Amino acid sequence: MTTASADAHGHHGDHGHDHPEHLAHHFDTLEQQFDSCKLGMWAFLLTEVLFFSGLFVAYATLRANNPEIFSLAASFLDTKWGAINTVVLLISSFTAAMSVRNAQLGETSKLKANLIITLLCAGAFMGIKYVEYSHKWHAGLLPPGLENSMFNPENPWVPEAAHHDIDYLKLQAEVNVMTPEERVHTMTTLGRFFGVYFFLTGLHGVHVLIGIGVITWVLFRANRGEFGPDNFTAVDLTALYWHLVDLVWIFLFPLLYLIA
Amino acid sequence: MTAQAHDSHDDHHGLGHVLPVKMLAGVLGALLFLTLVTVITGSTYLYGFDLAIAMVIATTKATLVCAIFMHLRWDKGFHTFAFIGSVLFVGVFLAYTLTDTKQYQGDIRAYSIDETANSAFAAPLQDPIPHAHDGDDHSGEEAVDH
Known part of the structure; x- marks a missing residue:
């Protein structure tokens, strides 16, 4: 704690004298270490955006060429569950941002509480996904x-x-009045919609599961009292990852659920 | 501890910028409000502007998350530059792919019309299968199946 205060007050000069506890040997200052970690995390987040973009483009091309079939497809999704999941994820993003603040201020018990709420929200999100997926599986x-x-x-x-x-x-009522050509086209495109739906939400769900793992790890470290004003990088980067998961859902929700 | 908490309100000392609770809560409120707006506009017919409005709202929400929750507003400008750069490249990816697929839609339709006879959907969808036990057995086993 004393090193943190010293560092905060004069981070340009005194790093050589008392080596801060959390500073790795290959960095000069805590600030340099923190900036390097952040840059690396942002580079990773960019690749995540590009990673998801392939599926978003698949969605966009299919939809742009078959807009009316996509509205029919979206009518098979439940807006209520989609909206609830959006709210759950937004709340978890808020608690993730709060946990960064708690770590920065050294408020360990609040940090743990916010991490636990984030985890509960992530669990609720996956629970609702399970309800939605099992309905689609049976239907x-x-x-x-x-x-x-x-x-x-x-x-x-x-x-x-x-x-x-x-x-x-x-579906039968919709497609049985069509000509055979139209029906084949509609059923094929609907199948592709559900392919894109499961890949997009599935890849997002995998990210939520990974997030649950990482947040649990951060929670364990918080429980050991590791985080404070001079060491909150792990909390900060985990929160950045979690916000990206939220960002993806912010676009998925209106694109998949709200086009009927 | 109090001295540090006080210190970290200053942008230029310490490692990161500490966001006030009020600001974080305000952003959450705005995000929830915009979700409500997008659900309402999404279930209303908006004369062909539905997608544009939904995307404007989603982009506003994303900007709030990036700028405040992800600290980009107080972070190094390079992170914002790089992140926006990646989004622009997604735009290039999207625009080129869309114009390209538009060009081949006629061929794709012609091919799928040729292939119609090979698909089960050339015939109307069958009616749901009557329950196996209907007619010969009313002992109540059906309920157990469910």
Whole structure:
């Protein structure tokens, strides 16, 4: 703590005299160390943006060429769950930002509380994803390659009467009035929509799971009292990662759920 | 501890910038409000501007998260430059791919019309399968299946 105060007051001169506890030997100052970590994290976040962009572009090209089929597809998603998940993720982003503040100020118990709330929100998000995915699994709203997909062009799945057939009946009413060419095109494109849907939300979900792992690790370290004004880089970078997960969802929610 | 907390309110000392709780809470409030707005505008017909409005709202939310939650407003300008740069490259990726696929839509449609006969969807969708036990067995086993 004393080193932190010394460093905060005169970080240009006295680093050689008392080596701060958290300074790695290959850095001159805590400031240089912190800046290097941040630069590395931002470089990683850029690659994440580009990583997700492939799927966003797949979505955009499919949608731009078939806008009306995409509105039909979105009507099979539940806006209520999407909106609840948005709120849950925004709250978790807030608590992540708060935990950075707590770490900077050395408020360990508040830091732990905010990290735990962030974890609970992440868990709630995945729980809601599970509810949504299991509904789609039972209703056959799946990528066309899967055996129990109603969009499988070789052997389409057909539900039992009065058993997971609500979405199927709605789709049947929509496409059975079409010409065969139109119906094939619509069913193929709907299958692609659900392919993009599962890949985009699935990749996002994997990021949430990784985030849960990293936040848990930070929580363990916070519990050991490791973080304070001169050592909060791990909390800061974890929060940056978590905000990126939030950013992706901010775009996914209106694009997938709100186009009906 | 108090002295440090006081210190870190100054941008030029210490390692990072400490954000006031009020500001963080204000951003959360704005984000939740914008989510409500986008749900309302998303369920309303907006004369073809639906996507544009949804994207403007999403971009506003993203800017708030980046500038405040991610500290970019107080961070090194290079991070903002690099991040915006990556988004611009996504724009290039998107624009070129869109114009390219637009050009081949006619061919794709012609091909899928040729292939119509090979798809199960050339025929109308079947009705849901009647329950297996209907008609011959009303012993109540059906309920157990569910």
